Amino acid sequence: MRQDEGVLEGRIVSIRKEGKSMWVKVSIRGVIIEALADLVEDLRVGDRVLLHGKIVLAKLKEGADVNGGDGP
Secondary structure (H helix, E strand, O other): OOOOOOOEEEEEEEEEEEOOEEEEEEEEOOEEEEEEOOOOOOOOOOOEEEEEOOEEEEEEOOOOOOOOOOOO
């Protein structure tokens, strides 16, 4: 997985705090990466998130479509 792929969707598999920062491990297409999650509140293991450049940008509502729809 290349770092310059733009905004990606993934699912949080673990969370850890380091000082004032929160880091999450996110599964994206079966690849686990670590990302900074300080911009988004109330994250939990299993949440779907959007990230870019190893920074979590947003938490997705369950059933939400990344393309803007609300799913079936």
